[in-house]
Amino acid sequence: MEAEKLGPTSLVLLDLAEYASERGxxxxxxxxxxxxGLTAGHPLFRLLKQFQPQPRPELGRNKxxxxxxxxxxxxxxxxxxxxxxxxxxxxxxxxxGMHLDQDLLIELATERSRHSGTWxxxxxxxxxxxxxxxxxxxxxxxxxxxxxxxxxxERLLGEQWTLIERSVxxxxxxxxxxxxxxxDLRTGDTHDVRERAxxxxxTAGSLVCARIVPAGDTMQIFGGLEPIGLRExxxxxxxxxxxxxxxxxxxxxxxxxxxxxxxxxEGDPLAMCSATLSVTDTLSxxxxxxxxxAEDGAPEWLDLDGDDHVRARIRLDGQLHIETxxxxxxxxxxxxxRTLDPILTIVDxxxxxxxxxxxxxxxxxxxxxxxxxxxDADATSVMEQFILDYEQKxxxxxxxxxxxxxxxxxANDPTRRDDLIRLLESFPDDGNPTRMSPTRIRAALxx
Numbered sequence: 001m002e003a004e005k006l007g008p009t010s011l012v013l014l015d016l017a018e019y020a021s022e023r024g025x026x027x028x029x030x031x032x033x034x035x036x037g038l039t040a041g042h043p044l045f046r047l048l049k050q051f052q053p054q055p056r057p058e059l060g061r062n063k064x065x066x067x068x069x070x071x072x073x074x075x076x077x078x079x080x081x082x083x084x085x086x087x088x089x090x091x092x093x094x095x096x097g098m099h100l101d102q103d104l105l106i107e108l109a110t111e112r113s114r115h116s117g118t119w120x121x122x123x124x125x126x127x128x129x130x131x132x133x134x135x136x137x138x139x140x141x142x143x144x145x146x147x148x149x150x151x152x153x154e155r156l157l158g159e160q161w162t163l164i165e166r167s168v169x170x171x172x173x174x175x176x177x178x179x180x181x182x183x184d185l186r187t188g189d190t191h192d193v194r195e196r197a198x199x200x201x202x203t204a205g206s207l208v209c210a211r212i213v214p215a216g217d218t219m220q221i222f223g224g225l226e227p228i229g230l231r232e233x234x235x236x237x238x239x240x241x242x243x244x245x246x247x248x249x250x251x252x253x254x255x256x257x258x259x260x261x262x263x264x265x266e267g268d269p270l271a272m273c274s275a276t277l278s279v280t281d282t283l284s285x286x287x288x289x290x291x292x293x294a295e296d297g298a299p300e301w302l303d304l305d306g307d308d309h310v311r312a313r314i315r316l317d318g319q320l321h322i323e324t325x326x327x328x329x330x331x332x333x334x335x336x337x338r339t340l341d342p343i344l345t346i347v348d349x350x351x352x353x354x355x356x357x358x359x360x361x362x363x364x365x366x367x368x369x370x371x372x373x374x375x376d377a378d379a380t381s382v383m384e385q386f387i388l389d390y391e392q393k394x395x396x397x398x399x400x401x402x403x404x405x406x407x408x409x410x411a412n413d414p415t416r417r418d419d420l421i422r423l424l425e426s427f428p429d430d431g432n433p434t435r436m437s438p439t440r441i442r443a444a445l446x447x
Contacts, residue, residue: 010035010036010037011036013032013033013035013036014032014033014036014038014044016032017029017030017032017033017036017038017044017048018044018098019149020032020048021044021047021048021091021095022095022146022149022150023149023150023151024082024088024091024150024151024154026048026049026051026052026053027052027053029044029048030045030048030049030052033045033048043098044098047091047094047095047098050091051083051087051088051090051091053082053083082151084216085153085154085157085215085216086194086215086216086217086218086220087216088151088154088216089157089213089215089216089220089222090215090220090222091154092150092154092157092158093133093222095142095146095150096133096138096139096142096143096158097129097133099138099141099142099145099146100129100132100133100136100138101132101136101138104132104136104138104246105123105128105129105132106123107246107247108122108128108131108132108136108246108247108250109122109123109125109128110122111247111250111251111254112125112127112128112250112254114251114254114258115254115255115257115258116254116257125224126222126223126224127223127224127226127250127253128250129223130166130211130222130223130224131223131246131249131250132246133223134161134162134166134211134223135166135244135245135246135249136246139158139161139162140162142158143155143158143159143162157214157215160213160214161213161214164211164212164213165186165211165240166209166210166211166223166240166249167184167185167186167187167209167210167211167212167240168184168185168186168207168208168209168228168233168236168237168240169182169183169184169185169191169207169208169209169210169212170182170183170185170205170206170207171202171203171204171205171206171207171208172190172204173204174199174202174203174204175199176199176200177196177199177200178194178196178199179192179193179194179195179196179199180192180193180195180198180199180202181193182208182212184212185207185233185237186237186240186241191212191219192219193212193218193219193220193221194215194218194219194220195220195221198221198225202225205422205425206227207227207228207229207230207233207422208225208226208227208228209225209226209228209236209253210223210224210225210226211223226253226256227256229256229423229426230419230422230423230426231399231423231426232252232255232256234403235252236252236253239252264311264325264326264329265305265309265386265389265390265393266305266311266326266328266329268326268327268328268329269326269327269353269354270325270326270353270354271325271326271327271351271352271353271354272325272350272351272352272354273322273323273324273325273326273327273329273330273350273351273352274321274322274323274324274330274348274349274350275321275322275330275334275346275348275349275350276319276320276321276322276346276347276348276349277319277320277321277322277337277344277345277346277347278319278320278344278345278347279316279319279320279337279341279344280341280343280344282341283316283320283340283341283344284299284316286340286341287301287314287316287340288301290336290340291303291304291314292304299315299316299317300313300314300315300316301313301314301315301316302314303324303329303333307389309389311324311329312324312329312330312333314333319347320337320344322334322337325354327351330351334346387436387437388440390436391436391437391440391441391444392444394407394436394441395407395408395441395444395445396408399423402416402419402420402423403416403419407420407441407445408445411445411446411447420445420447421447424438424441424442424447425438427441
C-alpha cells in the first residue's frame with residue numbers, strides 16, 4: 001500500500017486529508033494529500049479529485065453569492081463551493097467505503113468468485129462493497145465513529161440510509177439514459193430512480209435486486225443491480241425478510257452464475273454410475289420377478305418407470321452389472337438387489353458426475369434400448385427426446401416461481417399468468433436441442 005511508504009509527517013497529513021474529505025472540503029483535502037506525497041492513483045486522491053467543486057468564472061468576487069445568502073461571493077463561497085447533496089451522496093457512500101472490514105471483504109469476494117470471475121474482480125464488485133457496508137454493519141459503524149465530521153445534511157442522509165433495506169424491484173418504465181420507474185415487490189412502493197447506465201440496458205418487466213436510497217431531491221442506486229429470474233423472486237424476498245447473513249446473501253445472488261444442473265426425469269443430478277457384483281446362480285429368477293427382461297430374452301433386465309422410461313440396466317453374465325444415470329438410482333437398485341440376494345458383494349463401482357451436455361447424451365444413451373453404440377446423431381436424438389419428455393412432465397410439475405402452481409394451472413389463473421409469461425421469457429431462446437423450448441411450451445399452454 002502507498003500509505004505504508006509515507007513517513008510520520010506524511011501519515012499525519014494523510015489523516016488530515018481524510019478528515020477534510022469527511023468534512024466535505026475537497027479543496028483542502030487535495031492540498032493536504034499533495035503535501036503528504038499521495039499520487040493520482042491513491043484512492044483518497046482520486047476521491048477528492050472527483051468531488052472537487054468546479055470554479056464558477058461567471059460569478060465575480062463582488063457579485064452576490066450563488067447560494068442565496070445575500071453576501072458577496074468573495075466572503076461566502078469563493079473557493080469553498082459545495083456540491084449539491086444529490087452529487088455528494090456518492091461521495092458519502094465512498095467515504096464510508098474507505099472503512100470496510102477487510103476480512104469480511106475477502107470472505108465475500110471468495111464467495112462471489114466461486115462462480116463469477118476472478119477473486120480480484122469480485123473484490124471490486126459493487127455488490128460486495130454494498131453488502132459489507134450495510135448487511136455487514138460497516139456503514140452504521142462509520143456514522144458512529146466519523147459521523148460528527150460529516151456535513152449536517154450528509155449525516156442526516158446517512159442516517160436515512162441505515163433504515164433502508166435491499167429489496168427486489170420490478171422495472172415498470174425505462175427512460176434510456178435518464179432513469180427508471182420501479183416497484184418494490186416487498187412493500188409495493190413505487191420509485192422514480194435516477195440511473196443513467198442501467199437504464200440503457202434494462203427493460204420493463206425485468207426484476208432486479210438493489211438498494212434504492214434518497215439522495216437530495218432524487219432517488220439513486222448504490223451497490224449495483226443484480227438481475228433476478230422469476231424463479232428466484234419469492235425465495236429471495238423470503239431471504240431478505242429474514243435479515244440474511246452477508247455471506248448467505250452474496251451466495252444466493254451469485255448462484256445465477258453457476259453452471260446449469262443436468263438432471264434426469266426424477267430430478268437427480270446426472271452421473272454415469274455403474275457397479276459390478278458377485279452374486280449367486282439363483283438370482284436370475286428373482287430378477288425376472290422384480291424387473292422387465294430385455295425383449296430378446298438375453299440375461300438383461302430393465303428398471304422402468306411408469307412411463308416406460310429406462311431408469312437402470314442390469315446384466316447377468318456370471319457377475320451382475322448395473323448401469324444407471326444417477327447416484328440415487330444406483331443406491332436404490334443396490335438396496336433392492338440386497339433384498340433379492342442378501343450375500344451379494346460389490347466387486348467394482350464407479351460414480352462420475354456429468355459435466356456437460358455431451359456427457360449427458362452419453363448418460364442418457366446408456367438408458368436407451370439395447371442396440372449398437374450410439375452415433376453422434378443418435379445421441380442428439382436421445383437428448384432431444386429426453387427434453388421433449390421432460391417438457392411434458394414440467395407442464396404438470398409444481399413450480400416454486402409460480403407459488404407452487406403447475407404451469408398449466410398458472411396459465412389458467414389470471415393472477416399468475418403474467419408470472420408464467422415472465423418465467424418463459426427468462427428461458428434461453430430456441431435453437432439448442434439440449435434445452436427446453438419456450439416456443440413449444442407456450443404452444444402447449446395456449447399462450
